[in-house]
Amino acid sequence: MSAAALSSAKIFTINYGGEAEAEITRLAEAITATPAVASQFPARWLAIKLLEADEDIQTRMRVLQGGAALLDGVNKSIVRLQEIYGDDVDTVIADRRYGWINGLVHEVVQRPATNRQTVSDQIDKVVTHRLLGIPIFLLAMWAVFKMTADVSAPYLDWVDGVIGGPLTNWTVALLGLLGASGTWVESLFVDGIIAGVGGVLVFVPVLMFLYLALAILEDSGYMARAAFVMDRLMHALGLHGKSFLPMLVGFGCTVPAFYATRTLENEKDRILTGLLVPFMSCGARLPVYVLFAAIFFPQNSGAVVFWLYLLGIVTAILLGIALKNTLFKGKEQSTFVMELPPYRLPTLRSIWLHMWERTSSFVKKAWTIIMATSIILWVLMAIPVRGEGSFAETDMNHSAFATVNQVIAPVFQPLGFGNWEASSALLTGFVAKEVVVSTMSQVYAVEEAEEEGETPTFFEDVGGIITSFVAATGDTLKSLPLIVGVNLFEEEAEEEPTALMSAIQNGFEASSGGHGALAAVAFMVFVLIYTPCMVAVAAQRQEFGMKWTWFSIIGQLVLAWLMAFVVFQGGKLLGLG
């Protein structure tokens, strides 16, 4: 249909009000009197578009004959209408349009009383309830960490078995073929790379289950509600309501969490949130918690991990309130509107993709930063500084690495873990938090007792890997009810701890004067609170500047030491651990 035909046809119109309609009519007449323009657009439609200051239409008008004169007339109309309404003309027009639409919907759309609210709305009544919202969030977190700690255990043991068994055997055999058997090269590969990188890769199943649980919560739509509920709490405590969104990102990784603070327009709010984000325990710290919880609290490892994450959140909130009332005093927070997506059943494909994307970053880091660190550590542990050993054949306590760490170890004595092994793990944890675990695997290196019998062949090893994977899968499915406290496993004799676990336990018992469990808790609290990894610090410097970065580094170190001190010394006073 041509523009002229459209103009003359009976077309339904919205009434934009007396003054606006008068200007629209005046402009439509002017348009009709300009043939070059009238032949291109319907007159009334164009008049409204011009009053809305549509840039695309204005550009097209300028090249038409008579278009410039029309635009002059439009500008005068806009000025007149702005004086009358006291508001932008496009806002007035949009307001009238929406008002008409809303009125029409109310007149013609009939919804039965029961259907006025969607299923999502009805669920939200409970999930975002003022009193129930936070307990529900805590319950969801509990389920996440129970799943992470308990359900991942069979696969964790499988990976540990593969790395410590067939992978190590094949490496030793291959090096033997190359004539490197019994040399420092073999030590580098076995005690350095496999111990270091392998010690971290063992926790891939743990991370996968954590990200699986988070992916389910996100894809179902619940995570947005969690952010909304926590934002409301933050707002009530005087902190910026949007602070929790970057913190939520921090549960995965601190680096994007720093960048996510850009959603906060106010610089003070942004810096304050940036200072609090590191207390959200990132995924890289999880292997530390899982390892120590398995050693010292094997029956309650999920609970231990949950309480650590909760401690991080509570610390962030309390510190935020303190800073908000001191260094970051400011005006009352403005509020915001959050779009809560509808609840939906997560798809397997989506869950898998999100789980794998996040886990793969962990694996990629293992083959880069962690491998490089493991090699450097091995070299430092191989260099003799004291004693009679030679390169790669020295007592570890006489190595360069031990000597350096023996200088700083006394700082941690009041916290219950004043041995050089623990302090070295914390030092290397600055490279990446996973390195805490890989360093422990290297510094507490003990040889597992050799099993008697023939060495399995390559194909026997491959068969063993496959059958043990199938068994681990079965055990994982049996572990799922553990989330709700139902144990489907038969009563078995308590599993013997590995040599590494025993070495760590003995080390902490010795350094704490027999309060190993308490020292372990203090150690985990220190790992939770102290400085994030160097990549995160670099991102922090980029976003907030050197001054605030140093403030954060020193503040977190001091706070970590104090909190660990309170845990250990306070626990001893109370007769715990």
Add this chain to the structure above:
Amino acid sequence: MLNQVLQEIANAKEPLSLTVLSNKLAIERGALEGMLAHWVRKGKLRDDDAEEASACNTGGVGSCGSTCTGTNTCSFVAKMPKTYSLPVNTKNNEILNS
């Protein structure tokens, strides 16, 4: 109606969800989203999603190890819900008069 939406956000004592705002003002949710988009275009509201678009996409020194080329591909950031907020320094009486 448009100004009602803005006023309601400015007067709110705590974060609002779109559903609550829609029910409070008796406005269809689809229409409400269009109204919010209008105020974002006018600069009276801030679309925090648009601000996030620059997050992490800096080519800077930080990398969490994932293959991140921007918010739309960051596996950690992508799931943040959409929010709208008043620009900084917006006072109540400025909302309708500026």
